[in-house]
Amino acid sequence: MKILLEFARGPLFRLTFAVMVLGLARILILDIWGMIEAYRRAGDKNIPWKLTMIRTVEWLFPVKRVMHHRPLYSLTGILFHIGLLTVPLFLFAHVQLWRSGIGFGWFTLPRLWADILTIMTIVMGAGLFFGRLGHSKSRVISRKQDYLWPLLLIIPFVTGFICANLGVAPKFYHLVLLTHILSAELIFVLLPFTKIAHCVLMPLSQIVMTLAWKFPAKVDEDICVTLNKKGAPV
Amino acid sequence: MSIAILTDVTKCIGCAECVVACKQVHGLDKDLPRVWQKNDGLSACSWTSVIQRPGNHYIRKQCRHCLEPACAASCPVGALHTTKSGAVIYDDQKCLGCRYCMTACPYGIPRYDWDRRVPYVRKCILCFERLERGLQPACTTACPTGATIFGERAELIAEGHRRIKAEPEKYLNRVWGEHEVGGTSVLYVSDIDLDFMAYKPGLDIALPTTTKKAMESVPPAFLGMGATMLGLNWIIKRRQKLQGQSEDKED
């Protein structure tokens, strides 16, 4: 068990964390690169920059849109995101680990706040799951992974909370801690390759949508060549 | 003047006071056995050490301060150089960390700060700052038995020979450092053979002379190659031209 734990928080952590950071950087760069190329080839280069910017900001801080449609569900989502981002980043125990690993740490949450936020995240995560399950329109547009994600995301929160607060016999303590680490690492690995990548792509989504409707110049001819019908009318 | 250290192996009791003094004077860290360390006690934190040989013989090891140091000759930026007094010292502001000096040293003396992000070459600098202040090196000052003493090189060589002459049955008839690699500033008289201290015993050539010849032929080689190439080019050009003319005539 000890060896497994050492492995999970040593090499495996470095591997998965690097995959996450580099993977997110990679898709960000690839998307920006693709956008630049799309812009360069676009036949119509009129982009409504200002409007796109405003929409991006609106979506990044969705104060205005919260009450728009299913306000409770939206609010649950927002609270879930707050907990999801703050607790792992600013938990004292985590920062302590960074401190011993890389030599410096940063601001940490008071213990009580961390506990409250953790419970809130767990509750909101469950709320998101049931909100999706319980709404017929959501069910239609949901894939399997959409249900699994909130559940997977709250596993490290539940296990982390158990490790930090509740009395667990040492034998199970290691097991719970291992679950905590491994589930977090699973999230790290999946992050850049699934829809959770929106954590870095979100600011780009509006501009991508806009650009996606700009067809490349002379695209009609290219399509004909690709379909082996050169010279055919479009 | 050329200064030197004479170590009398027969007098050394192995107390390592010299090592302690050296560490104190230069503010060196505690030593730890590292994977890259050679097993002779020298390290980036120990610029001198005491080696024990069978039969309770203690030999102090330190930089020999060659009169014609291979390390200084090899250093591309002149970070290692000899002072007027004869100490071979190191300027860490100049060093770029190529470690050619470590490869070139016939005694394998220079050590490296392998564990540091900003590593330097480390070795005995014969306390050249203390010498400037009119003091002796820390090690010779600290020696409780007078086994290692400081003075003028010529005088110490004479002193070594005097000791050998006085007690020929005690000493081996040789002052180590008098002739090796063109002479060194750290001398030894001993009752046991000290050849194990060098990679190759009996190497009496000054090492810088080996590369000197090659380095001196650099400018002629440079210009000679240029001239040869230009000459060849001229000949071939002319030949091709003539060939072209003759072909033209044939046409």
Added chain:
Amino acid sequence: MNRVHVTKTILWMLTGLALAVALTRFAFGLGVTTNLTDTTPWGLWIGFDVMAGVALGAGGFVITAIFYILRQEKFHPLVRPAVLTALLGYIAVILSLLVDLGLPWNIWHMMIYWNPHSPLFEVGWCVMLYTTVLLLEFSPVPLAETSRWANIRRVLMKFRFPLVLLGIMLSTLHQSSLGSLFLITPFKSYPLWYTPLLPILFFISAIALGLMMVSFESLCTSWLYRRPAENNLVARLGSAARWVLGFYLLVRLLDLKISGNLALIFSGNWESWLFIAELLIMAIIPIILFSIPRVRHSATGQWIGSFLVVAGTILNRVNVGGLTMVGTTGEYYFPSWMEVSISAGIVAALALVFLFAIEKFQIWETRPREPESDPHVQPAFSRGGQTWLGSPSVAGRTRYSLAFIIAVAIGFALIPAHKIDSSGVVDIVAARALGGDTLFVDGNRDGFGVAFPHAAHIKAGKGKESCVGCHHMNLPLDRQSGCYSCHRGMYLTADAFGHDWHASAAGGNVACVDCHTRGEDRTAATARPCADCHKDLMPEGAAIKVNTYTVPSYADAMHDLCIPCHRQAAATNSDHPDLYRCPTCHNGKSPDWPTLAGRQPWKRRLNNHNILPVVSAGIEGPTP
């Protein structure tokens, strides 16, 4: 996937791995990432990357000499690739130097601090100048892609001949000076490789290697892009190389004959076999192969021949650069995987640049293409937005970047955390002392230790009550718990506090507040001192006070324990003024202990001693 894709994916992975390793090397230093030692300060990066890298870049000056100086116009197709390879080769040398140098940010010091006596100074200058020359020689090729810098291009074209001439002159110097580097180590190099002719030998072999490297790379790219190779030209190069190699062989053997070391070839030790293998690979077999016209003109023959020369010359450089010194230094060196991955990564990165250049610029007569870069293939979808943006080459881009980041992550995962944490300190576990009235204290069980007259100390300390003067009482009812039970590491501090055991004994996580202050973050700082519960730890009169949860290394603990008392005793007892000095204990005169691990007691070493701050009088002593 096709050849080009597979190759590029592998190259990207090697580059990624090297990137992770390079970051580690710059973050933690050379010691923990390489297998270099004080005895072997130069390793793979110098032996392979620098020594062989410069030699492999010799193709540039050899082919330009053939084309511009000797005016052999038919070699024109090989000029651009040769110059490009040379340029990239030299960049590789500089990159690996940046990794290998301890203080790479000082590399420019060679420009301002001169030591013209040093061969390395000369090599450094020539490499700097020649890389610039190569850049100027090559830059007209990319500049031809745009009309913006046409003027610059025209000027460069005008100065092409003097540039080529300068390049050849500089190459002559540093190719030979790389050999001069090792003239200064006659005491270490094996006589079969050491000769005053080293610079000349290096130069001649560089010419042969230059010819063969150009051939090799022509064959490689033709295989990769299914492009017809320049087999006729390669055959001609092979023909020329055989004369150069023949001359090289002659000079080398004659030199050995004159110096009287020829007999060493047949002495049967590993150096002699290495020498024979080296000569066979780099000279003899290629000469034979290239002397047979049928073999010389066949693709297979050219592959084998050029590969042998390239491999053999690399072997030669590695041999001269350090491998053959092993016999003298007695220390074996094998590069760590991190050194290997940096070497491989630099080569891979430059190979990617090479492939990029031959796809984008007019290097060969026709530009080879990535098979999928045709704009008329089925589009691929980008992952993030599920929309198709940009050209179909997105597929390649996606694949390479994925390979790259996975390799970087694997690199980080493989970092030897233990070696880095301990800064290269040899990890030795301490062990129990042996014996009766006199104990043999040999913490690391290697036969080197100290004989400790225990009974005498008890007597001097006035009986059983003096135990607490030296021993901890860290276990309940304990009188003499073994030092090694807490001071586990011979040289490293250890964490002695069993946190999990304490938590378990106190009733799991609910019991945290038994020790940690309620409401505060649970760290060592907020916990109660051990002695609060373990009153036995510090009985009255105990010499050692336990304040921290970490314990000093075994060696430190022993020295800390003994030296102060000995010092005190030496000061008060004029019979033993040297009582505190190292040889008092490390004296080699202790009773005849059974030889442990096959070592003799006299070998008890004085080196590797962790000298503690012993206050010594009179260092600011009299002037000479």
